Amino acid sequence: MVTGLGTYLTLSAVLFGIGAAGFLARRNLLLQLMSIEIMLNSVNLALVAINRAHPTSHAGQVFAFFVIAVAAAEASVGLAILISVFRLKKSVESDRADLLKG
Amino acid sequence: MSLGGQLLFAFAGLIAILSALLTVTQRSPLRAAVALLVHVVSLAGLYLTLHAHLLAAIQLLVYAGAVVVLFVFVIMLIGPGALDVKPDQRGLMVKLLGGATIVMVAGAIAAQVGHAVGIFPGLPGCPEGDTTTLAGECGQFGGVDALSNAIYVGAAIPFELVSVLLLVAIVGAIAVARGHTDAEKKAKDPVELDPRPRSADPNSPDPSGITPAE
Numbered sequence: 001m002v003t004g005l006g007t008y009l010t011l012s013a014v015l016f017g018i019g020a021a022g023f024l025a026r027r028n029l030l031l032q033l034m035s036i037e038i039m040l041n042s043v044n045l046a047l048v049a050i051n052r053a054h055p056t057s058h059a060g061q062v063f064a065f066f067v068i069a070v071a072a073a074e075a076s077v078g079l080a081i082l083i084s085v086f087r088l089k090k091s092v093e094s095d096r097a098d099l100l101k102g
Numbered sequence: 103m104s105l106g107g108q109l110l111f112a113f114a115g116l117i118a119i120l121s122a123l124l125t126v127t128q129r130s131p132l133r134a135a136v137a138l139l140v141h142v143v144s145l146a147g148l149y150l151t152l153h154a155h156l157l158a159a160i161q162l163l164v165y166a167g168a169v170v171v172l173f174v175f176v177i178m179l180i181g182p183g184a185l186d187v188k189p190d191q192r193g194l195m196v197k198l199l200g201g202a203t204i205v206m207v208a209g210a211i212a213a214q215v216g217h218a219v220g221i222f223p224g225l226p227g228c229p230e231g232d233t234t235t236l237a238g239e240c241g242q243f244g245g246v247d248a249l250s251n252a253i254y255v256g257a258a259i260p261f262e263l264v265s266v267l268l269l270v271a272i273v274g275a276i277a278v279a280r281g282h283t284d285a286e287k288k289a290k291d292p293v294e295l296d297p298r299p300r301s302a303d304p305n306s307p308d309p310s311g312i313t314p315a316e
Contacts, residue, residue, distance in 0.1 A: 003108050003221075007111070009211070010211075010212040010215065013211040014119060015118060016208065017205060017207065018119070018122040022122075022127075025126070028131065030131040030134070030176070031126065034125050034126075037138060037165075037169065038126070038138070038141065041145050044145070045148060048149055048152050051152075051154070053222055053223070055223065055225055058243075058248060058251075061156075061244060062249070062253055062257050064154075065157065065249075066260060068160060068161065069264045069267070070264075071169070072164055072168060073267055074271075076172065076271050077271050077278070080274070080275035080278040080279035082176065082180075083279045084279055086180055087281060090183060091183060092183060092184055
């Protein structure tokens, strides 16, 4: 097997699919946030691999750097919301966060 | 790519897929967090095979050092309530359909890009066919010098905006997660406390019995 850009993009697509399936299938807010992290990481892998295929600039790695920063901010705010929901509902099930439901 | 790089890719890729599957299937959130940690570390290994050394270090620092620890802290805060209380009530058919759709989409992407693009080009200064060594000029691509030059010179303003974003995220996380103190709970909303009925006429006598001083 020769590893090239295609192998990395394939791996990235598979990881994104796992993350998306986890986000849609799980009902635990914690697990859903972890699935989001998996999806963001898979996108980072694709960005770095594409940057490796075009090594004249570092644009892909800079993008991955910013994605990591945004993912950290997203995780902190998401977990704060989770704690708030847990305080209200005594549960971390996303189905029970229905305060805005009409 | 050298043989060592290919072996590292195969190993880290396999670990990444397995740990991602474990993360989304574990029932206990703590076990899922540990699987996420393994996933993050294996992705740092994949970055190493792509000659992105600084990004691998950042990945370890930010994800393994901060995000996963944050998850573990929240699991610790919540305690046993973090477990799924009741099992999923949707039917097996819906789950299978959703899973099959996602597998098909990922498979379509993989089939499209899997063989369309070839092997990576050589890097300047690296020996032919071996890009895993870091000696001399070969360590430039993805190294500290080159990547920080790209960030601080090429993307200085977005970098500063990211610091504002992180500050807003910190303040927002504190504001959202902070509970009300006892004093704040006792001090009800002043609109609810106001005993006077709302009347359209501002000149009507105050029903609360307090007469203004003449």
